[in-house]
Amino acid sequence: MKKRFIRMQMYLIKSCPFQTDHMQVRTRFAPSPTGFMHLGNIWIALLNWLWTRQNKGKIVLRIEDIDTQRSKPSYIQGILDDLSWLGLDFDEGPGHSFSYGDTIQSQRTHLYEETCRDLLKQGELYPCFCSRARLHAISSAPHANEAVSSYDGHCRNLTEQERVVQTKAPSLRFKVDDCRIEFTDLLKGKQSKHLRAGFDDFVVKRADGMFAYQLAVSQDDGAMGITHVFRGNDLMDSTFYQILLMRKMGYTPPAYAHLPLLVDQQGIRLSKRQHGISVKELRESGTTAEEIIGFLLYLAGETGHKCRMSASEALRNVDFNTCRNLTKDSITVPFKKMNILR
Numbered sequence: 001m002k003k004r005f006i007r008m009q010m011y012l013i014k015s016c017p018f019q020t021d022h023m024q025v026r027t028r029f030a031p032s033p034t035g036f037m038h039l040g041n042i043w044i045a046l047l048n049w050l051w052t053r054q055n056k057g058k059i060v061l062r063i064e065d066i067d068t069q070r071s072k073p074s075y076i077q078g079i080l081d082d083l084s085w086l087g088l089d090f091d092e093g094p095g096h097s098f099s100y101g102d103t104i105q106s107q108r109t110h111l112y113e114e115t116c117r118d119l120l121k122q123g124e125l126y127p128c129f130c131s132r133a134r135l136h137a138i139s140s141a142p143h144a145n146e147a148v149s150s151y152d153g154h155c156r157n158l159t160e161q162e163r164v165v166q167t168k169a170p171s172l173r174f175k176v177d178d179c180r181i182e183f184t185d186l187l188k189g190k191q192s193k194h195l196r197a198g199f200d201d202f203v204v205k206r207a208d209g210m211f212a213y214q215l216a217v218s219q220d221d222g223a224m225g226i227t228h229v230f231r232g233n234d235l236m237d238s239t240f241y242q243i244l245l246m247r248k249m250g251y252t253p254p255a256y257a258h259l260p261l262l263v264d265q266q267g268i269r270l271s272k273r274q275h276g277i278s279v280k281e282l283r284e285s286g287t288t289a290e291e292i293i294g295f296l297l298y299l300a301g302e303t304g305h306k307c308r309m310s311a312s313e314a315l316r317n318v319d320f321n322t323c324r325n326l327t328k329d330s331i332t333v334p335f336k337k338m339n340i341l342r
Helices: 039-054 073-086 109-121 132-140 160-164 213-223 233-249 279-284 289-300 311-317
Strands: 009-013 026-029 058-061 125-128 171-174 179-185 189-195 202-205 228-232 255-259 261-263 330-332
Touching: 026 039, 026 228, 039 058, 039 073, 039 228, 039 255, 039 261, 039 279, 039 289, 039 311, 073 279, 073 289, 109 125, 109 171, 109 202, 109 213, 109 233, 171 233, 179 233, 179 255, 189 233, 202 213, 213 233, 228 233, 233 255, 279 289, 289 311
Parallel strands: 009 179, 026 058, 228 255, 261 330
Antiparallel strands: 125 171, 171 202, 179 189
16 A cells, blocks of 8 residues: 655744834734723733834734624724723724725625635635534544544545535635644744644635634735734634735735633633623723723733723833733733722
8 A cells, every 4th residue: 555645834923022123014804893802901901012013013903703793883983982092093994994994894705705716716716515503512522632523524525426416505614725824923832733734624615605713814814915923822722723824815914913812710701791891881880991901901910909090101111021921821810800000
């Protein structure tokens, strides 16, 4: 029997932490309008804003509302109100059109559709007819060296005859080749992941027509010329797929910095489902913008005590690189309800 050799591909981003020489820095803050922003969202927004402004960069406010069932216009307005109240400005955002189009994802679906058509023509995508029940059974089955199985490649090699007899509307999956993706996270250092053909094939468009997060984010970061991405540590694993996808689209991936998640005293990540931690609730309870900014910088490890500080004061007096807690995976928020300075 002939031995089967698999050619491994390598995608590598070479980056030195926070070097921006001769570069026009462009970052983005990309909230989803599925609820009012909470401290965890503002944590990302503040640190992204602080680093970008100190590096004379531009910030894109991108509204990631491709989940049309959960997104609401009132939450978009809430995002704008909260950022304005906190003093966190941006350079490009909703209400204007730029060379790359709109900054609201629901207004960019034609671009995602065009990207899917191009990738289909290139043979990078294939239709997947698997039902939810089948996918659930796959993910529940044990797999060697894996706690959870992603996919088994069932629809990857269907013949045209096998496809035409299918009655279910298909999703579209990206056809992953065996490869190793590596990049240097600006906070966490070198990251590496081996992607496997079939097993790691991921959905870029759902069967109901909704575009997947991986596709929309990759297309937008590339088209908007984003050079640096600051986001939560929970999205680290998505980075490998986005690097692969962006390269297939012809874009140079940005540098990534994955920030620690804010968690409560039970270790649960702060979310929109929790009460009492939204900016709206904090503002209505009498908490000031300066208290929130100062508290978040305290969590970042820049100040040794809780203090009041405006965004403009932070820009003048706080060096992003002195925030010593940013290499952690998570940070526990030591407050009860809204008494964040007590």
